[in-house]
Amino acid sequence: MAYIYKRDKKWGYTVSLGIDPLTKxxxxxxxxxxxxxxxxxxxxxxxxxxIENGTYVEETKMTFEAFARQWIENYALNAKISSVRARSKEMNLFISEWGPYPLKKISKQVYHRRIIELSEKYSRNYVSGIHACGRMIFSHATELGLIKINPTENIRLPKYIAKVEELESQEDEIKFLEKEELAQFLRLANTNGLEMDYLIFTTLAYTGLRIGELLALKWTDFDEEKGTLRVTKTLYNPKNNIKEYELLTPKTTGSIRTIKIDEKLIKMLKRHEIKQKETKLKIGNFYVDNNFIFSRNDGHPQLRKVVETRLKRLLKMANINKNITPHSFRHTHTSLLIEAGVGVKEIQQRLGHTDINTTMNIYAHMTANMEEKASHQFSKLMKDLL
Structure with missing residues (x-):
């Protein structure tokens, strides 16, 4: 039974919550x-x-920052370091706004307003990740009984409507090299490339590997007799430090795969293996031998930043004015598979897409590009005829 009283012109109550199981x-x-x-x-x-129905929650007085810091520590126990790093950045966008604010005081209105503010500043994809992080934080607080209401429930991202000017100037998201451009680029990499350039870019173009997967390859992943490369890991090195890297599991479970490679690439890898063994003998004990295929002359795995810099150098020499990145070779490989008549399911398995929709989106984009190219070629043919 509640005790009702009046104090300093204000009415109040005192209600028993029962016996504390810890303090008795x-x-x-x-x-x-x-x-x-x-x-x-x-x-x-x-x-x-x-209290009678068992729905009472004694909300915490903890600040948002204090709880968020605890949450990220808990999240890190079962997540990759790359995921923790991404979630930490997203979490800090909330902390910068609500750090000292009591967790229980963050309402749906407050949360929604923050999402709208971030939507005006960042891309929809990035805000989607931020919102996912927010949902995880507040869901965890709700599960622990620290807050009554999860402010992220039923909150949707604002609908993004691009301006006409943005649509007109917008470039295709999927960048890749046409078959003729790839041939020109690889010829140049062979004649004017720096050490391992030709092998690295040929491997990317011929396999569709992600750059992290390629740099993590070890000689035990290469089977000369079967003509395959086994993908079981990815290199994580955000600071581009030759010693401070980690080998993580691939992006998804479907990314663990065995890729069939052609005779040309097999021969290139064998020549590279012989050359690498010569380097080991020459350097001796200074060579850090961790069995990486694409290693530097000291044995450490090659840096992604180096690959990106060398790619820009060769693109400039080839007069290819496209925003091509190492990942673009993955899309280039996909376009060549489509042109060769390879089915969607086979492409999905080769690229390591767990979700078929990922493959379908790329496939649809590539085929649309090929249809447009065919239309232009037909128009040019007819003009020449007429």
Missing amino acids: RQKQKTKATFKTRKEAVSAARKLEAE
Whole structure:
């Protein structure tokens, strides 16, 4: 039974919460902020009903930052370091706004307003990731019984409508080299490339590997007799430090795969293996031998930044004015598979897409590009005829 009282012109209540299982002492909830006795009685009855039904939650006084820091530590126990790094960045966008703010005071309105602010500043994909992070934080707080209401529930991202100017100037998201451009690029990499350039870019173009997967390859992943490369890991090195890298599991479970490679690439890898063994003998104990295929002359795996820099150098020499990245060779490989008549399911398995929709989106984009190219070629043919 609630105790109702009046103090300093305000009405209040005291309600028993039962015996604390840890301290074995009586716990009470007191609140004295009501203007009338009727309001205090109504609030007390509501609280007693929650206690009786087992739905009462004693909300925490913890700040958002304090809880978020605890959450990321818990998240890190079962997540890749790359995922933790990404989630930490997203989490900090909330901390910068709500750091000292009590966790329980962040309402749906407050959360929604922050999502709108971020949507005006960042891309939809990035905000989607930020929102996912927010949902995880508040869902965890709700599960622990620290807050009554999850402010992220039923919150949707604002609908993004591009301006006409943006649509007109927007370039295709999927960048790749046409077959003729690839041939020109690889010829140049062979004649004017720096050490391993020709092998690296040929491997990317002929396999569709992600750059992290390629740099993580070891000689044990290469089977000369079967003509395959086994993908089981990816190189994580955000600081581009030759010693501070980690080998992580691939992006998805479907990314673990065995890729069939052609005779040309097999021969290139064998020549590279012989050359690498000569380097080991020459350098001796200074060579850090971790069995990487694409290693530097000191044995450490090659840096992604080096590959990107060398790619820009060769693109400039080839007069290819496209925003091509190492990942673009993955799309280039896909376009060549489509042109060769390879089916969607086979492409999915070769690229290591767990979700068929990922493959289908790329496939649709590539085929649309090929259809447009065919249309232009037909128009040119007819003009020449007429």
